[in-house]
Amino acid sequence: MARHTSVPRLALLSLVAIGSVSCAPASNPGLRGSEELLGYNPTNVLSQENTNDVGDYELLPGQKEDANIGEYLDFSNVDNPQPIRGSKGGTDPGPRTPALDKLFSDRLAPPGTDHGDVGNAQWSLALSKVKQGKKNAGWSRQQNVDVLPDATAMAGVDMRLEPNGYRELHWHVASEWALMLNGSARVQAVQEDGKTFVDDVSAGDVWFFPAGVPHSIQALEGGCEFMLVFDDGSFSEDNTFLASEIIAHNPKSVLAQNLNVNVSAFDDIPDGELFIFPGTAAPTDIQKQNVTSSAGTLQGKDSYTYHFSEQEPREVAGGSVKILDPLTFPIASKFSAALVTIKPGAMREIHWHPSSPEWSFFIAGTARATLFKPPNTATTFDYHAGDVGYFPQSESHYIQNVGEDDVILLEVLQADHFADISLGQWLALTPHQIVKDTLNISEEDINKFPTEKPVVVAAPSG
Incomplete structure (x- = not known):
């Protein structure tokens, strides 16, 4: 990435240091400067470089208007974006990384309504280290409290399996959605x-495995990618x-006794973890893999999968939304x-979740959000496909x-049903005199507030 750097000043300082080397003690040739460089000295060199030279x-337009209007600044085609909004901010001659400034314009030039710092609510999985599977069978990358400290309730893992690739037999202390x-x-x-469960899932479908339940995942023809969400912010794939590993770290004699086989059965066990590895293609007939005991199979309301892809979304003015919670996936x-799907220019309304934080994954598109924390702290964040957002319980955001x-957005809560409070509906259904006395907004404008929750608000007309 190109960087704007004040090279002349850095070079001058280097020359000054080099020029003073001859005054350094003989025991320190070439590494440290003279003691005469400490504090005031009439021979000190003062750089006269113009530090306001930020280039063209x-x-x-949004940078020239009142900072509190705070419209989105699209720096994607701006060569040298600057941290200026209205009368706030100033120029930046560098050093800096303009490519990042273009991606996160609300960090470089935040709206004037931002105040203080709510803590980080954004993580790009592109910054997470990829853990690679064996023989090009796939990979994973994760987000947890190590990179997003406030996200204590949930963590996420993005995983890719190539055709026939396995995520090997395993279980977790945390539950997996x-x-x-x-x-x-x-x-x-x-x-x-002893009940067994086997099912095939495709794009848009969901599965859930409770903590401690052993399971495996195998990609079918064409491979797959999925987002895993765990109910513990400190979750790590490495744990x-x-x-x-269980087979490798128990005595072979104990394994043989336990599994009713000869010790020789373990002569060719894997050397260490498999994690993600290539395998034999799964049979088309799923029943061929449905091994059972006297307990039979897991069915009905206790099933571990839900074919969410087949659920029709509710269309709204600014996009669409569909909800999956324990009421339909017990x-x-x-x-x-x-x-949630949000059309260009539209917005997921200002809202908050009264019973849970929100862990979000941005599947597609480019978005921004302002997170408000009481009493008066607010920070605006920018999000792109592959980013994770985290909004603490009851803290408002859009x-x-x-x-x-x-924008295609997945919102996940740790709650027994999906619930949010709409700012617009709350104000619309509050006695109007209270709203007028509190916010000094006219009756005419209050009458425009939505009495029904819009969920996604359409882009402004015109």
Whole structure:
């Protein structure tokens, strides 16, 4: 990435230091300067470089208006964006990374309504280290409190499996909720009573495995990618219980006795974890893999999958939304989610969740959000496809589509049903005199507030 750097001044300082080397003690040749450089000395060199030389730059129209209007600044075609809004801010001669300034314009030139710092509510999975599977079978990358400290209630793992690739047999201390992003996969699990479960899922479908339930995932033809959400912000892929490691770290004689086989059965066990690895293609007939005991199979309301892709969304003026929570997917007792589509210029209304923080994954598009924390702290963040957002319980926020394509957003709560409070509906349904006395807004304007929750507000007309 290109960087704007005040090279002349840095070079001058280097020359000054080099010029003083001859005065340094003989025991320190070439490494340290003279003691005469400490504090005031009439021989000190004062750089006369013009530190205001920031080069050519242009201000977008939104940078010239009142900072409190705070419209989105699209720096994508601006060569030298500057941290200026209205009468606030000033120029930046560098050093800096303009490519990042263009991506996160609300960090460089925040709206005037921002105040203080709410803590970080954004993480790009592109910054997460990729953990690579064996023989090009896939990869994963994760977000947890190590990179997003405020996200204590949930963590996420983005995982890709190539065709026939496995996420090996394993279980977690945390519960696992997943949304298929693309492709198809076969998931399998065994319950504590011996009931078995096998199902195929495709893009848009969901699965859930409670803590401690052993399971595996195999990509079908074409491979797949999915987003895993765990109910523990400190979750790490490296702390997963793996079948390969269990077998490797128990005495072979104990394994033979326990599994009713000869010790020789373990002569060719894997050397260490498999994690993600290539495998034999799954049979088309799923029943061929449905091994059962006297307990039978897991069915009905206790099923571990939900074919969310087949649920019709509710269309609203600014996009669409569909909700999945324990009311329709009972096994996922504390996972409630909304899949929201926001059209260009539209916004997920200002809202908050009264019973849970919100963990969000941006599947597509470009968006911004302002997170408000009482009593008077607010910070605006920018989001792109592949980013995670985290909004603490009861802290208000919106999601505004500032790009040219639809924003597709997954909102996940730790709650027994999906619930949010709409700012617009709250004010519209409060006695108007109270609103007028509190906010000094006219009756005419209050009558325009939505009495029905809009969920996604359409782009302004005209």
